[in-house]
Amino acid sequence: MAIPISKAKGLTVITNGSAENRDRVLELGATRFIDYKTEDYSEVLSDVDYVLDTLGGKETEKQMSILKKGGKLVSLRAMPNGSFAKRMNLPIWKQFVLGIAGRKFDRMADKYGVSYDFIFVKSDGKQLTEVSNIFQELKIKPSIDTVFDFDNVNDALDKVANGRYKGKTVISMME
Known part of the structure; x- marks a missing residue:
């Protein structure tokens, strides 16, 4: 749902995937589709404002490399870090542990001059109501x-x- 929401918010959406998903993804509102089997996004994209990391692993650094200075990477798959722990109001000891665990990604972000945030999506009534309202307002169909x-x-x-x-x-x- 990131594609139609992002598009409805005025963002230019570029995504990658397999060729058989191309038409469906473009219909959802993506401006550009990159077939990962024939094209490496890290070689054709640069100066990107935001990346939503749904891949994790080695892709996280590749995604940071295409961001412009000051760009933002939000990851659903990499590692929680200290700022995530603080944002979630976790106990101090968990903030410390996640600060150490996520340091690799914070350093990587510093290397590229970008910011790194990890998010954990948890379903709760308030969050689902907010998403539902966005879907109704923007007339988004899953x-x-x-x-x-x-x-x-x-x-x-x-x-x-x-x-x-x-x-x-x-x-x-x-x-």
């Missing part, structure tokens, strides 16, 4: 791949675990 009956919940979980989806996998609680 991209749904498959709807499974509750009796087939294991098939749905297998599909998600193995990355064989193009959009959201939904489990219906209705009979």
Whole structure:
């Protein structure tokens, strides 16, 4: 949902993926699509304002390298750091531990002159209400791949675990 929300907020959205997802991603509002099998985004992009890191691992530094000075990387996959722990009001000892654990990413961000933030999305009533209001206001429709009956919940979980989806996998609680 990051693509339509970002587009609706006036951002230029560039994303990468496999060729079979190209049309679907462009329909969601992406301005540019990069096929990761034929093009390396870190070789064709530069001076990017924001990166939403959904990959983690070695990609985090590559993503930092395409940001302009002062750019921001927000990661869903890398490592929590001290600023995350403070933002979440975690106990001092957890702030200390996460400060040490996330130091690698803070140093990497300093090297590139960018900022690094880790976010942890947790579903709660208030957050879901806010997201729902954004969806209604911006008239965003989620991209749904498959709807499974509750009796087939294991098939749905297998599909998600193995990355064989193009959009959201939904489990219906209705009979």
